[in-house]
Amino acid sequence: MSEVLSAKAVPHTSLPVIDVAGLASADPLQRAAVGAALHAACIDKGFFYIANHGIEPVLIDAARAEAERFFALSDAEKRQVDKAQSFCNRGYEPLRGQVLEAGTPPDLKEGFYIGNELPLDHPRVVARAFNCGPNQWPQQSPGFRPAMEAYFAALFDLSKRLTRGLALSLDLPEDHFDAFCDEAMGTLRLLHYPPQPAQALPEQKGCGAHTDFGCLTLLWQDAIGGLQVQDSDGGWIHVPPLPGSFVVNLGDLIARWTNDRYRSTLHRVVNASGRERYSMPFFFTGRPDYVVTCLPGCTVAGEAPKYPPITVVGHLEACYRRTYG
Numbered sequence: 001m002s003e004v005l006s007a008k009a010v011p012h013t014s015l016p017v018i019d020v021a022g023l024a025s026a027d028p029l030q031r032a033a034v035g036a037a038l039h040a041a042c043i044d045k046g047f048f049y050i051a052n053h054g055i056e057p058v059l060i061d062a063a064r065a066e067a068e069r070f071f072a073l074s075d076a077e078k079r080q081v082d083k084a085q086s087f088c089n090r091g092y093e094p095l096r097g098q099v100l101e102a103g104t105p106p107d108l109k110e111g112f113y114i115g116n117e118l119p120l121d122h123p124r125v126v127a128r129a130f131n132c133g134p135n136q137w138p139q140q141s142p143g144f145r146p147a148m149e150a151y152f153a154a155l156f157d158l159s160k161r162l163t164r165g166l167a168l169s170l171d172l173p174e175d176h177f178d179a180f181c182d183e184a185m186g187t188l189r190l191l192h193y194p195p196q197p198a199q200a201l202p203e204q205k206g207c208g209a210h211t212d213f214g215c216l217t218l219l220w221q222d223a224i225g226g227l228q229v230q231d232s233d234g235g236w237i238h239v240p241p242l243p244g245s246f247v248v249n250l251g252d253l254i255a256r257w258t259n260d261r262y263r264s265t266l267h268r269v270v271n272a273s274g275r276e277r278y279s280m281p282f283f284f285t286g287r288p289d290y291v292v293t294c295l296p297g298c299t300v301a302g303e304a305p306k307y308p309p310i311t312v313v314g315h316l317e318a319c320y321r322r323t324y325g
Contacts, residue, residue: 014237015229016041017245021052023161035168042169046250046263047229049242050162050218055154057244060220060280063151063190066144067278070112071192073140078110081136088125088133089113089320095194102322107207109269112190114148129288130313131185152188152282159186159216159284162248166216170258171297180215180286180312187285193226193269193277207269212251213319214285214312219247224277230266239267251283253315256307259298288313 018037022030041048070078075094083091090113096106114135118125124132137145163177170176193207209230221227227239227247239247255264271277290312294305 015045015047015049015239015247017049017051017242019052020050020162020165021054023165024054031165031174032168034165038162038165039169042166042250042254042262044263045229045232045265046255047239047265047267048248049245050248051242051245053158053246055158055246059147059151059154062143062147063280064220064222064278066141066147067112067190067192067280069141070138070144070190071110071278073138077138077140081112081138083113083136086133086136087128088115089131090115090133091136104208108271109191109193109207111192114152114188114190116185117149124288130317131187132288148188148190151280152186155188155218155282156184156186156284159218159282160184162216162218163284166254170295172295180290182287184284184286185288187283189281189283191279191281193271193279195271195274195276209266209268211255211264211266212249212283213253213316214251214283215253216284217249217251217281218284219249219279219281221247221279222277224271224273224275226269226271226273226277227279228268228270236268251285252319253285253292253312256310256315257292257295257298259294259303259306261298285316286312288316 016037018034018041020034022034025031038048078092079094081091083089083093085091093111093113095110096108097110098107115131117135118132119134120126122132125134160181163181164174167174167176219227221241223241225238225240228236229239231237249267250262250264252264254262269277288311291309292312292315293309294307299305
């Protein structure tokens with residue numbers, strides 16, 4: 001692998017492992033302790049592991065098995081649910097369908113987008129609101145839809161619980177983000193990374209260097225590894241899988257919301273294992289019409305917010321234009 005794509009191997013403890021079980025506790029001191037741990041992680045890299053998150057392994061295993069089964073289908077079968085057929089960006093994304101790092105070749109990954117299941121007569125869908133509508137479901141496996149809907153619902157609930165921890169981390173009332181979470185949207189992406197080819201194009205990666213768009217990303221990754229996060233010195237560190245955990249990172253929306261006090265950090269994927277890699281990131285983006293303005297306590301005396309108010313959907317639309325043109 002080229003020196004350009006290399007990364008430092010570091011111990012798991014280089015990124016904090018936060019036990020989030022306390023967020024479900026009736027004891028406010030336990031919840032506050034999780035908030036304090038989140039604060040330390042969010043002002044550093046905005047990347048951390050969470051343990052004791054409450055997601056049942058059977059849900060993860062079922063989703064993973066269905067994802068692998070789908071990506072093993074023929075190209076023609078997968079393209080029956082090509083997201084090009086969807087007005088709300090749902091379904092299959094072919095290999096090299098996205099460029100996350102400007103000026104580099106397309107990403108060496110294929111994916112599948114799943115979002116909140118909204119019927120055609122839902123007001124947001126009738127209005128053709130951004131990314132709102134029904135999912136496309138592959139017909140080859142009857143277990144695909146129930147597995148993904150169960151997994152989506154579990155990650156959605158966990159994301160809402162984590163926003164309460166974020167509120168505590170910012171010395172805000174625990175329910176500060178509840179309105180943001182009301183009728184919130186999320187996206188589950190199933191991703192398959194073929195092995196990095198020996199003769200890859202210069203700077204071609206499984207997933208180019210980028211920051212995530214929304215509020216929170218909760219990542220399950222298989223045992224192969226390949227995720228790299230930019231360190232404070234501009235170099236890259238490996239973020240290896242830690243059994244029983246999710247990797248969580250903050251998106252651009254939180255960085256904007258906190259006046260860049262909390263970090264949305266560049267990360268990428270280089271699958272140098274020689275094997276197939278699978279991951280399932282869940283992106284929690286919040287209520288589309290919620291207006292994001294600088295949070296209390298996120299500016300110093302006399303400092304103006306760096307960013308004007310913007311709706312969640314306005315922010316996301318701008319981000320999608322950057323990567324899909």
